[in-house]
Amino acid sequence: MxxxxxxxxxxxxxxxxxxxxxxxxxxxxxxxxxxxxxxxxxxxxxxxxxxxxxxxxxxxxxxxxxxxxxxxxxxxxxxxxxxxxxxxxxxxxxxxxxxxxxxxxxxxxxxxxxxxxxxxxxxxxxVGLEPGLMEYNEFRDKLMKKNGPIKKNLLDQTLIAGIGNIYADEILFASGLHPLYETKNLLEIDLSNLYNNIRDILDKATIAGGSTIRDYVNGDGTAGEYQDAHKVYGHSGKECTCCGCILEKTKVVGRTSVYCPICQRIR
DNA sequence: CTTGTGCCCTGACCGC
DNA sequence: TGCGGTCAGGGCACAA
The missing domain is CATH 3.20.190.10 (MutM-like, N-terminal)
Structure with a gap:
């Protein structure tokens, strides 16, 4: 996708x-x-x-x-x-x-x-902020005006543009945040981790040619390779690469969300 | 204004 | 081999 x-x-x-x-x-x-x-x-x-x-x-x-x-x-x-x-x-x-x-x-x-x-x-x-171009302050100010779970807001294209279900899960894992974490309760350190991980993961995935889960290919018909780097998306029921416990899934705004119950605890 | 739900559409997969 | 059911999900229309 x-x-x-x-x-x-x-x-x-x-x-x-x-x-x-x-x-x-x-x-x-x-x-x-x-x-x-x-x-x-x-x-x-x-x-x-x-x-x-x-x-x-x-x-x-x-x-x-x-x-x-x-x-x-x-x-x-x-x-x-x-x-x-x-x-x-x-x-x-x-x-x-x-x-x-x-x-x-x-x-x-x-x-x-x-x-x-x-x-x-x-x-x-x-279309909202472009991840590669947004500045930290505008990212934080826009996000902190929002209610609801953080994952819902990461998927909101009018807020930040370009994040879908795969990268939202990967970004949240990298940031140690549960997908249902209330946006209003995010600490400054969470926001700064999110900002860095959004840019870093999207950038690395772009360099790897994107993620091919089922049938994505680019304009030449070439598949991506970033799926090999996925830590949580599609890994429900498998061991967390960080702590070894079993990854769980839940629904957030109708989307399947995979997370580590230990690494992504709601504090 | 925000928030939630169903729909679009097909193929892969599962259990029987 | 087939068959029905379920799931995948981005964005939009629509309802509350």
Missing amino acids: PELPEVENVIRSLVKKISGNRIIDVEVITPNIIYNRLEFSDLVKDKIIITLERRGKYIIIKLNEGNLLIHLRMTGKLLYNGEINKHTHLKIDFIDGDYLIYNDVRKFGRISYLNDEELEFYLLKK
Whole structure:
């Protein structure tokens, strides 16, 4: 499931390959995944790709006029000259004969065409602090205004953008914090550990090419390797790498959360 | 305003 | 081999 490191790797794998290319045809195979589906093809056709950017878990393909905004959700993939199959929902053909496809087994992903103004408005509303760019003070001030369990707030994209279920669990383990720990009760040391671990884990995961749990691959079809470094996600019932006790799971805002009952005690 | 719940969707997996 | 049930979960609509 693509989170910030996976989305970043998709972009890095595609940016050099498709920048500068002209789109000569747009085939919408599954209209449901397209936001402005009626005029989408006409809007995108004949545009030139300038570059690709990331905001949170969103991929922005900047065109010479307007932008494609893409969210991969759970199983979405953007593939350069990839295999066209029954899960291919969009195909973008370039003038040089190459193409970009959007494949998505579960059809949760969404793609829209937005002009610059619409894009800016949308991102401002939906996407919060960028982990790699946020400063400690703004992180702390924003987080401490929130109620509820810390994990709920780590998953809130309008607060900090890009953390999903996998990295939230890993960040909390590294910080020694229980997923249900009340945000308002966090100490200064907890906040500083969280801030450092958010940046550190997302950064290391990005360098490792992201995490491939089921079928994530980047734009080339390359899998990630960070799953080998996971300490808690997917390890429920196994021994904690730190203290040896058995990792437990609980639900937080409907998401499975794995944690160590000793290393992540609520103090 | 915040907070909670169900839904979208398919494949993998499990027990029988 | 098949079959029904359960689980995975990001973001959104909707309700309270």
